[in-house]
Amino acid sequence: xxxxxxxxxxxxxxxxxxxxxxxxxxxxxxxxxxxxxxxxxxxxxxxxxxxxxxxxxxxxxxxxxxxxxxxxxxxxxxxxxxxxxxxxxxxxxxxxxxxxxxxxxxxxxxxxxxxxxxxxxxxxxxxxxxxxxxxxxxxxxxxxxxxxxxxxxxxxxxxxxxxxxxxxxxxxxxxxxxxxxxxxxxxxxxxxxxxxxxxxxxxxxxxxxxxxxxxxxxxxxxxxxxxxxxxxxxxxxxxxxxxxxxxxxxxxxxxxxxxxxxxxxxxxxxxxxxxxxxxxxxxxxxxxxxxxxxxxxxxxxxxxxxxxxxxxxxxxxxxxxxxxxxxxxxxxxxxxxxxxxxxxxxxxxxxxxxxxxxxxxxxxxxxxxxxxxxxxxxxxxxxxxxxxxxxxxxxxxxxxxxxxxxxxxxxxxxxxxxxxxxxxxxxxxxxxxxxxxxxxxxxxxxxxxxxxxxxxxxxxxxxxxxxxxxxxxxxxxxxxxxxxxxxxxxxxxxxx
Ligand SMILES: Cc1ncc(C[n+]2csc(CCOP(=O)(O)OP(=O)(O)O)c2C)c(N)n1
Ligand code: SF4
Ligand SMILES: [Mg+2]
Numbered sequence: 472x473x474x475x476x477x478x479x480x481x482x483x484x485x486x487x488x489x490x491x492x493x494x495x496x497x498x499x500x501x502x503x504x505x506x507x508x509x510x511x512x513x514x515x516x517x518x519x520x521x522x523x524x525x526x527x528x529x530x531x532x533x534x535x536x537x538x539x540x541x542x543x544x545x546x547x548x549x550x551x552x553x554x555x556x557x558x559x560x561x562x563x564x565x566x567x568x569x570x571x572x573x574x575x576x577x578x579x580x581x582x583x584x585x586x587x588x589x590x591x592x593x594x595x596x597x598x599x600x601x602x603x604x605x606x607x608x609x610x611x612x613x614x615x616x617x618x619x620x621x622x623x624x625x626x627x628x629x630x631x632x633x634x635x636x637x638x639x640x641x642x643x644x645x646x647x648x649x650x651x652x653x654x655x656x657x658x659x660x661x662x663x664x665x666x667x668x669x670x671x672x673x674x675x676x677x678x679x680x681x682x683x684x685x686x687x688x689x690x691x692x693x694x695x696x697x698x699x700x701x702x703x704x705x706x707x708x709x710x711x712x713x714x715x716x717x718x719x720x721x722x723x724x725x726x727x728x729x730x731x732x733x734x735x736x737x738x739x740x741x742x743x744x745x746x747x748x749x750x751x752x753x754x755x756x757x758x759x760x761x762x763x764x765x766x767x768x769x770x771x772x773x774x775x776x777x778x779x780x781x782x783x784x785x786x787x788x789x790x791x792x793x794x795x796x797x798x799x800x801x802x803x804x805x806x807x808x809x810x811x812x813x814x815x816x817x818x819x820x821x822x823x824x825x826x827x828x829x830x831x832x833x834x835x836x837x838x839x840x841x842x843x844x845x846x847x848x849x850x851x852x853x854x855x856x857x858x859x860x861x862x863x864x865x866x867x868x869x870x871x872x873x874x875x876x877x878x879x880x881x882x883x884x885x886x887x888x889x890x891x892x893x894x895x896x897x898x899x900x901x902x903x904x905x906x907x908x909x910x911x912x913x914x915x916x917x918x919x920x921x922x923x924x925x926x927x928x929x930x931x932x933x934x935x936x937x938x939x940x941x942x943x944x945x946x947x948x949x950x951x952x953x954x955x956x957x958x959x960x961x962x963x964x965x966x967x
Contacts, residue, residue, distance in 0.1 A: 485517030508696025555586020782847025908956025
């Protein structure tokens with residue numbers, strides 16, 4: 472750089488210009504803590520992808536861990552997988568689309584604990600993809616539990632007296648293990664502590680991606696990375712810890728490199744037959760004891776029905792969704808049920824999305840254009856009312872939500888004190904069945920024709936039986952609660 476020239480800060484082309492997928496106002500910065508290694512590694516990967524010109528055919532597999540939101544940043548394809556399942560998804564991706572580039576990005580908890588068997592088997596098969604393994608010696612995202620790579624003596628929230636070899640075993644040397652396998656082509660361990668180390672890491676990232684482009688098999692780059700927040704260190708102390716303690720146990724260097732002598736691995740090209748995929752995904756279902764294609768013809772079922780139920784964990788939100796899904800299934804609709812709840816089930820917020828459709832369901836997510844919203848607590852009302860679609864129906868529990876919400880013209884609102892009624896009935900747990908009854912009354916009042924209106928009462932006991940695994944007493948109790956809810960709502964609707 473010429474003296475006096477202005478330093479021009481720019482982000483690698485492999486990133487989006489602004490991170491629009493990030494919720495909230497901050498669209499320019501990453502979510503990582505100061506001093507975290509993830510951001511540096513992201514930059515090296517983004518820069519390499521852009522330089523190789525592979526953004527339009529690369530898929531990055533985001534793990535569960537602090538880098539769960541990697542797809543906010545990279546301007547390529549992205550898949551987010553359950554904890555530790557990166558290698559399984561990568562195998563599917565590269566086998567189904569051998570021309571694509573696949574990058575696995577995994578933390579030490581994700582790769583070396585919950586996903587280790589997936590990972591080591593994929594390495595042993597020599598799958599055609601590369602893995603960037605962030606070894607920060609801790610579970611970062613969940614607040615500092617011991618990882619398989621935590622060092623002997625290292626204090627973590629789950630090894631408060633320090634990791635002991637006798638109790639927790641020795642830290643896993645992943646690179647050394649992978650290098651022992653026949654199939655992998657390239658294995659290197661790098662760190663991100665100094666400019667020199669970062670430049671070495673940059674070369675390693677490029678080599679792994681180059682191998683991937685040339686289809687030479689499985690490459691692994693292990694990156695010793697800082698998590699100053701959980702290790703309770705300054706960034707300087709963190710770098711020192713990596714340069715001394717970590718590199719002493721996990722020496723940096725190339726553990727295996729056959730890149731120069733390996734030839735391209737080709738596996739049989741998959742044949743994609745759309746009809747066969749459809750057959751496999753949507754086998755004809757014939758419910759026992761019910762007509763296999765039952766149509767009463769109410770207009771409400773002519774198109775996809777998008778339903779959301781929300782409340783506190785413990786209010787029966789998820790089971791109410793399951794009951795509705797079971798009802799749809801019994802009448803040979805395609806249905807999806809997608810639960811979503813906080814880390815704790817009881818007391819936390821919970822919601823589920825149900826889709827009922829005669830045709831194919833594209834996505835199980837309901838976050839807009841909701842046809843039916845059932846709300847059981849106040850915070851959920853504030854959160855989900857904006858998702859109610861044009862002409863949508865809102866049904867809520869007036870025992871917990873006192874103030875009637877304002878809805879848009881065309882939308883309809885119904886309320887019943889489900890929890891109060893269930894309590895008076897003698898079992899608060901049945902509040903969801905009371906609300907199911909309320910829903911039946913609402914639907915019978917203008918949304919269902921006579922045939923469907925009669926059918927809904929026949930369906931409920933079977934659906935309850937399916938959801939409560941045939942436990943007769945519970946089913947009977949909930950059928951009664953359902954009937955009570957229906958009666959109370961019908962009275963309300965008729966102005967009694
Ligand atoms: C199946 C499952 N089990 C446990 C968790 C909780 N969990 C979330 S992240 C995480 C550990 C992540 O640690 P690591 O892979 O080292 O990533 P880091 O955050 O350190 O980058 C765990 C155990 C989960 N989300 N899913
Ligand atoms: S907790 Fe640790 S790994 Fe996670 S973003 Fe912060 S510094 Fe990085
Ligand atoms: Mg970690």
